[in-house]
Amino acid sequence: GAVVSQHPSRVICKSGTSVKIECRSLDFQATTMFWYRQFPKQSLMLMATSNEGSKATYEQGVEKDKFLINHASLTLSTLTVTSAHPEDSSFYICSATRTYEAFFGQGTRLTVV
C-alpha cells in the first residue's frame, strides 16, 4: 500500500524557536496533503490543506503566520511551527490521499520547553 512518511517522529525545542516537520508520499504523487493536530485522547483536528504549487488553505482559527505550510513538490509538504510556545506542544499528523483512501504519516510529537 501507499506510504506516507513523516519526520521527525519526536522533537523538543525551546520556546521562541521554529520547528519544521516534513511529510513525504513515498510511492505516489500527492497534489494535496492535509495537516492535523491531535490533543491527548481527542480526535484529529484539521489545521490546513496543503496544495502543491499554491498557498495552503487554513481552517478557521488556525494562525497562518504561526503554522507555515510549504508544498514545493508532488511528494513533499512541510509544516513549520514558528516562534513556538509551550501551548503549541501537541501531536501533528499529515495525510495524503490516493484515489479514495487517505494515508497517514506516523505523526510528530512536538514538545516546546
Added chain:
Amino acid sequence: AQTVTQSQPEMSVQEAETVTLSCTYDTSESDYYLFWYKQPPSRQMILVIRQEAYKQQNATENRFSVNFQKAAKSFSLKISDSQLGDAAMYFCAYRSPDDSWGKLQFGAGTQVVVTP
C-alpha cells in the same frame, strides 16, 4: 457542514467476544464515503474499513464489518472475535464526494479496551 458523532468514549470487550461501535453523521449529500480508522498506541492511523454510500451491501474485512443504515445516517463497526491487538482508538470518518482533495471529517473517537 457534515458532522460525525461517536457517542461512546470507551468500550470494553473480552477476548474472542464481539463489540459494536456506533457512529452517526449528518449530511445532506446522497453520495459520500465513510471510513473507520484505528489508532493504536503507536498513534499510526490505520484504515480498517471503507463504505461507499451508493453501495447497499455492508462492507466487511475479515473480523471487521459495518452496519450501514443510510436512511438513519448510521455507520456502526462490529469487531468479531476480538483480539488484544484490537485495543486502540477507533475513529469514524466522512468524506464528501464533492471534495476532490479527500478531506475527512472525523468523529471524537471510541477507545476500545480488550481484556484477556
